[in-house]
Amino acid sequence: MNQKAFLLTAGAFFALFALVHLLRILFGVAVVVHDIPVPLWASGIAVVIAGYLGYQGIRLARKTLP
Numbered sequence: 001m002n003q004k005a006f007l008l009t010a011g012a013f014f015a016l017f018a019l020v021h022l023l024r025i026l027f028g029v030a031v032v033v034h035d036i037p038v039p040l041w042a043s044g045i046a047v048v049i050a051g052y053l054g055y056q057g058i059r060l061a062r063k064t065l066p
Contacts, residue, residue, distance in 0.1 A: 007061035007064060011055070011058035011059075013054075015050070015054030015057075018050035018051040021044075021047045021050065022043075025040055025043050025044060025047070028040070
């Protein structure tokens, strides 16, 4: 796999991850891991971090030579 394909794949994965967490916040879906409820603010942090990584991955893939 070349660098451009890797960056595009990673960027798309992180963007999708951010979208799923954003939808969790909008719809108020409750998540419980080993009997511990995960607060919605944790998804807010995940949206910011994953959104940034997705943006950077796609941006760098566009700048990379073929």
